[in-house]
Amino acid sequence: MISLNFVFTLFTVLGLNSDQSLPLSTHGDPDVFFRFKNLLVSIREQTLEPEAAREEFKSIMREVRQAYPAPAELKGSEGIVFPLAGSNYTAVGGGGTGYRDVGFDLFDHTVSGSHPAHDIFILDRNYDCVDDRKNKYIDIVSVGNGIVLATEKNWQDTSSYRGGNYVWVYDFERGGLWYYAHHRKVVVEPGQIVAPGDKLGEVGRTGFNAINKRSDTHLHLMFLALEEDLLPCPVNHFAWLKQAKTVELSSSPQYGPRIKWTANSLKKPSTRLLKSRFTTMTINYKKKKPSYRKV
Numbered sequence: 001m002i003s004l005n006f007v008f009t010l011f012t013v014l015g016l017n018s019d020q021s022l023p024l025s026t027h028g029d030p031d032v033f034f035r036f037k038n039l040l041v042s043i044r045e046q047t048l049e050p051e052a053a054r055e056e057f058k059s060i061m062r063e064v065r066q067a068y069p070a071p072a073e074l075k076g077s078e079g080i081v082f083p084l085a086g087s088n089y090t091a092v093g094g095g096g097t098g099y100r101d102v103g104f105d106l107f108d109h110t111v112s113g114s115h116p117a118h119d120i121f122i123l124d125r126n127y128d129c130v131d132d133r134k135n136k137y138i139d140i141v142s143v144g145n146g147i148v149l150a151t152e153k154n155w156q157d158t159s160s161y162r163g164g165n166y167v168w169v170y171d172f173e174r175g176g177l178w179y180y181a182h183h184r185k186v187v188v189e190p191g192q193i194v195a196p197g198d199k200l201g202e203v204g205r206t207g208f209n210a211i212n213k214r215s216d217t218h219l220h221l222m223f224l225a226l227e228e229d230l231l232p233c234p235v236n237h238f239a240w241l242k243q244a245k246t247v248e249l250s251s252s253p254q255y256g257p258r259i260k261w262t263a264n265s266l267k268k269p270s271t272r273l274l275k276s277r278f279t280t281m282t283i284n285y286k287k288k289k290p291s292y293r294k295v
């Protein structure tokens, strides 16, 4: 019996899907997720020169763009969902004035002082991450359609790292990267496809500054557009947030995390089996959430 896992792997590797818009058609380098996380850590630990980090970033984005070409016309606010369930732009810090991109350099960790992002607050007087008005944790949801590139789930309060637990998503329609930070909990995995309103995690206080009492509980949200040379350029997305639709309840991503590749899973089955399997898969694929086995 051929496993679903196997079929999916093959499906993706061989690029045999008939409909290119199907979300699992990542035919780029499967290592991009590992490389992207590795890059983020290297920048943070300053084990990579900014110039080298810049080149690696471009190379990774080339892979991502190959797998998910940016649309001819990039979307702005269209179709955007507000990143906190049940909330809206009035929760954005400073009425949207908290954005400062001067001096920002993603690749140089020694540069500080910029804040090319918006902080979106919940009401949490006792800093337990529970929203005082709603009496529950607040879901962070994906603002657009995209693929999760990297996550951090195990931030420790002894760590000096600023972002805490985070999620990076490549946005298919805007052709850039969303960075969501300070989660108490992250529920997605690298390689997972997310739609607007899908839950990424919950608002928290992780991160070197965010955990301090002087900081109110919030989501830090940044959007980096990609320039023609694939270098990142922060965008003040407050206007988008103002037009974003609010979802009261988050949804779950339709597809499970991307499967890992093993030599074994790449073994080729007979064409006959392949054909019949693909017919079945094409139908199931759209209707059902596939079950995954971690390998």
Ligand SMILES: [Zn+2]
Pocket (backbone or CB within 6 Å): 115, 117, 118, 119, 219, 220, 221
């Ligand atoms: Zn912030």
